[in-house]
Amino acid sequence: MASIIADHQIVKPIRGNYLVWMLAMALLVVIGGYCAYTMEHEGHHISGMNNRVVWGLPHVFAISLILAASGALNSATLSSVFNQSMHKPWARLSVVLAICLLISGLLVLVLDLGRPDRLFIAMTTYNFRSIFSWNIFLYTGFIAVCVVYLATLLDRSLNRYIASIGALALLWRIVLTTGTGSIFGFLVGRSALDTAILAPLFIALSLVMGSAVFALVVALVSRWQGTPVPANTIRQFSKLMLWCLLALLYFSVVHHLTNLYVSEHSSDERTMFTGPMALPFWLGHITLFGVCVWLVSRQRIIEAINQKQWLLSCVAALFGSAMILYSTIIGSQLIPQNLFPGKEVTSSTFGDAGFASYFPSVWEWGLGMGGVALSMLLLGFFLRVLPVSAHVIEPVADISDQVT
Amino acid sequence: MSRVPVADNEKSLQARRRFLQGLGLAGMASMSYSLLEVKAKTPASSDKRWGLLIETEKCSSGCDACVRGCNEEHGIDDAGDDLTRAQWIRKIDLKDELTGNETSLPVMCQHCESAPCVDVCPTGASFKRADGVVLVNKHTCIGCRYCMMACPYKARSFIHETLTEQKPSAPRGKGTVESCTLCVHRIDEEQDRQPACAVKCTEEAHSAITFGDLNDPDSSISQKLNTLGGSQIRADLQLNTGVRYQGL
Amino acid sequence: MACGRPKLRVGPSQREGGFTDSVPATVSRMENQSMRITALIVCLPLCAFGAATAQGLLLQRAGSQAENRPVIPKASKGDQCVADTEIMRKDHMSLLNHQRDETVIEGIRSEPYSLVSCVNCHAQTDTSGQAIRIDAEGQFCESCHSYAAVKIDCFTCHAAKPAAMEVIGNAEPHLMRDNPHTLVSYLLNKEANE
Numbered sequence: 121m122a123s124i125i126a127d128h129q130i131v132k133p134i135r136g137n138y139l140v141w142m143l144a145m146a147l148l149v150v151i152g153g154y155c156a157y158t159m160e161h162e163g164h165h166i167s168g169m170n171n172r173v174v175w176g177l178p179h180v181f182a183i184s185l186i187l188a189a190s191g192a193l194n195s196a197t198l199s200s201v202f203n204q205s206m207h208k209p210w211a212r213l214s215v216v217l218a219i220c221l222l223i224s225g226l227l228v229l230v231l232d233l234g235r236p237d238r239l240f241i242a243m244t245t246y247n248f249r250s251i252f253s254w255n256i257f258l259y260t261g262f263i264a265v266c267v268v269y270l271a272t273l274l275d276r277s278l279n280r281y282i283a284s285i286g287a288l289a290l291l292w293r294i295v296l297t298t299g300t301g302s303i304f305g306f307l308v309g310r311s312a313l314d315t316a317i318l319a320p321l322f323i324a325l326s327l328v329m330g331s332a333v334f335a336l337v338v339a340l341v342s343r344w345q346g347t348p349v350p351a352n353t354i355r356q357f358s359k360l361m362l363w364c365l366l367a368l369l370y371f372s373v374v375h376h377l378t379n380l381y382v383s384e385h386s387s388d389e390r391t392m393f394t395g396p397m398a399l400p401f402w403l404g405h406i407t408l409f410g411v412c413v414w415l416v417s418r419q420r421i422i423e424a425i426n427q428k429q430w431l432l433s434c435v436a437a438l439f440g441s442a443m444i445l446y447s448t449i450i451g452s453q454l455i456p457q458n459l460f461p462g463k464e465v466t467s468s469t470f471g472d473a474g475f476a477s478y479f480p481s482v483w484e485w486g487l488g489m490g491g492v493a494l495s496m497l498l499l500g501f502f503l504r505v506l507p508v509s510a511h512v513i514e515p516v517a518d519i520s521d522q523v524t
Numbered sequence: 525m526s527r528v529p530v531a532d533n534e535k536s537l538q539a540r541r542r543f544l545q546g547l548g549l550a551g552m553a554s555m556s557y558s559l560l561e562v563k564a565k566t567p568a569s570s571d572k573r574w575g576l577l578i579e580t581e582k583c584s585s586g587c588d589a590c591v592r593g594c595n596e597e598h599g600i601d602d603a604g605d606d607l608t609r610a611q612w613i614r615k616i617d618l619k620d621e622l623t624g625n626e627t628s629l630p631v632m633c634q635h636c637e638s639a640p641c642v643d644v645c646p647t648g649a650s651f652k653r654a655d656g657v658v659l660v661n662k663h664t665c666i667g668c669r670y671c672m673m674a675c676p677y678k679a680r681s682f683i684h685e686t687l688t689e690q691k692p693s694a695p696r697g698k699g700t701v702e703s704c705t706l707c708v709h710r711i712d713e714e715q716d717r718q719p720a721c722a723v724k725c726t727e728e729a730h731s732a733i734t735f736g737d738l739n740d741p742d743s744s745i746s747q748k749l750n751t752l753g754g755s756q757i758r759a760d761l762q763l764n765t766g767v768r769y770q771g772l
Numbered sequence: 773m774a775c776g777r778p779k780l781r782v783g784p785s786q787r788e789g790g791f792t793d794s795v796p797a798t799v800s801r802m803e804n805q806s807m808r809i810t811a812l813i814v815c816l817p818l819c820a821f822g823a824a825t826a827q828g829l830l831l832q833r834a835g836s837q838a839e840n841r842p843v844i845p846k847a848s849k850g851d852q853c854v855a856d857t858e859i860m861r862k863d864h865m866s867l868l869n870h871q872r873d874e875t876v877i878e879g880i881r882s883e884p885y886s887l888v889s890c891v892n893c894h895a896q897t898d899t900s901g902q903a904i905r906i907d908a909e910g911q912f913c914e915s916c917h918s919y920a921a922v923k924i925d926c927f928t929c930h931a932a933k934p935a936a937m938e939v940i941g942n943a944e945p946h947l948m949r950d951n952p953h954t955l956v957s958y959l960l961n962k963e964a965n966e
Binding site for chain 1: 585605606607608611614615616617618619620621622626627631640642643644645646647648664665666667668669670672673674675676677678680681682683684685686698699700701757758761772
């Protein structure tokens with residue numbers, strides 16, 4: 121096992137535009153807050169959502185953040201549970217990022233509620249038949265587990281618990297992502313969603329999104345620290361990303377092919393390929409496939425990816441998986457619910473025939489972006505007060521890696 | 525220390541006197557309740573299962589009497605965007621793809637026995653009363669719209685705008701989800717009181733909507749179901765709906 | 773800001789500390805400090821909450837001694853509320869909440885503590901005989917609630933005026949039933965008419 125030399129620091133505000141970045145994020149958070157307030161005050165009619173498309177862009181953002189939170193734990197899991205030394209220096213950052221992303225995702229979800237002022241009711245009144253209720257426990261529990269996890273990583277005297285709490289966190293994140301996928305997986309009334317494969321699909325999505333976000337954050341932090349990300353780290357992260365992408369593509373292909381096969385769903389499934397959601401659907405899949413192919417060729421030929429290429433592949437993977445999530449969440453609502461099989465709807469006052477349409481409003485964009493910015497703002501804050509950003513000294517690790 | 529502003533001795537004596545009088549009045553009142561045979565004193569019971577039977581042969585295309593009746597009863601504004609305004613009942617015209625037969629029918633909350641909206645609601649605001657009526661408790665609804673995602677009938681509406689001039693019997697407000705209540709405020713009040721849609725349908729000489737107790741074999745709805753039969757929309761989901769359709 | 777906490781900066785000597793090796797004392801001191809900061813982050817909101825509560829209590833006490841008490845309009849109908857004034861002032865919300873759950877969930881509509889009855893009796897009419905919202909400025913609910921600085925969350929959904937047909941002796945019986953004394957008035961009226 122390669123012994124990587126690393127220590128952890130707090131970031132310093134003078135380097136790498138830390139303060140500018142934080143101010144920009146704070147501004148976005150304020151804008152997001154204003155958008156949420158306006159949408160709340162005016163009512164949701166100013167959003168692009170309506171009684172047909174009831175969940176919109178804020179939900180895509182919120183689910184993305186929640187999934188990315190679970191996926192961001194990849195490095196921590198690999199280091200604590202699977203003992204991968206390369207990931208060890210990144211464990212703390214990975215846990216902190218997971219906490220920040222989850223808090224932000226939840227906040228976006230809450231701020232889009234019709235009555236966010238009733239959060240207290242949501243936190244005290246539960247219907248245990250609802251997967252949503254379970255998710256509230258899974259999310260708050262995830263934050264709690266991560267906080268304890270972080271403590272064991274930070275405090276030498278608690279180091280001996282790292283492996284067990286890491287295993288708990290791994291278990292928790294699998295259950296959490298399964299739960300998030302199941303929010304959509306049991307909706308019998310919507311043919312595009314009524315399938316249990318959404319749970320593993322969401323796990324794969326979380327792996328991709330989390331890895332991509334984590335990679336971008338590692339690059340950002342290295343900028344703040346003024347130390348480049350080691351080439352070996354980039355290589356390892358890219359390898360991890362490749363596996364995650366393959367898993368995502370696999371589950372997505374299985375999801376859509378099985379839907380195409382079942383005659384009950386096949387016509388709705390075909391509209392996914394050609395209907396109003398075709399653009400994000402194909403864009404997402406083609407992008408992800410492209411990143412996969414590119415990563416494979418890089419791994420095979422020269423095993424060298426520079427930082428720019430690496431970050432570009434992460435941005436592309438993030439974009440692609442967001443498109444897949446968008447086409448899954450929004451697309452499933454654009455397809456009319458078929459109440460009367462074998463009959464054609466000739467007239468209805470509430471869109472029982474034809475596709476619905478959805479154009480996210482500026483308020484929804486603002487709320488979603490505000491959520492992303494909040495996660496980065498929180499991250500910046502935690503990096504400033506806790507010694508979590510790794511300073512990795514690579515050469516020794518590199519040599520030993522090649523020896524083994 | 526008392527926080528009551530007008531509480532000197534004499535006034536409190538008066539208040540006490542008024543309270544005793546009030547007790548007397550309350551006694552009278554409770555007696556008169558029994559005189560008027562108020563049924564709603566007892567909670568909704570699972571002995572009953574309220575339901576509707578819609579005879580599509582009597583329902584005519586272009587008629588929206590039931591929708592108007594519902595809107596009047598609950599103070600629903602039918603102006604504005606069809607996609608964001610509340611639609612507790614909508615009229616749908618159908619054409620059979622094989623035979624070309626045309627049907628017209630109203631679709632509202634189907635008051636399922638195993639309602640998906642009740643299952644998914646995180647706070648339990650979406651609930652089924654003992655007598656089978658599916659309702660939203662708007663006091664605990666947080667407006668997450670998960671029930672709308674789950675409803676196979678698209679029967680629920682989210683209130684997108686601030687409402688004013690609500691009816692005392694139909695509290696409704698921005699940020700919560702609502703749907704057909706089977707006019708619980710009416711059917712609880714008096715025996716044999718019909719939901720507004722059924723009343724309006726009869727008033728306009730169609731009589732296509734029959735309301736009644738599905739558990740009572742002698743009720744007119746059960747009798748009609750026995751003779752005419754009645755199918756469920758999306759019977760394949762096995763939700764055992766309280767709203768049945770004849771001739772579908 | 774960076775220079776404010778020199779102890780937290782990691783010197784070159786520490787950088788050589790292996791990840792699995794024992795840690796120089798400065799690092800653990802640094803970590804202790806960061807733990808302290810974390811504790812501070814957790815404690816701050818708690819302190820703020822405590823301060824706010826204390827302030828609320830003080831304000832409440834000051835309020836009870838204030839001279840300018842709210843002017844609460846008298847009920848326009850009936851002569852006796854469903855419970856003693858003392859009880860209604862203090863417990864109206866729990867009475868309403870209790871009955872609200874019984875009515876919405878169980879369908880019991882005969883109990884007296886309904887919001888509709890409150891509005892029926894306590895809503896005022898203007899000079900032209902039009903009903904005024906009960907939560908309008910200076911009206912029954914608002915006058916006291918603005919004094920006590922408690923937000924009313926009833927009338928975004930519930931009607932703040934009586935139903936148009938709410939005239940004693942003229943209304944449908946079912947409308948009168950949720951209020952004992954209007955019911956009594958109704959019966960007496962009916963008797964007189966017959």
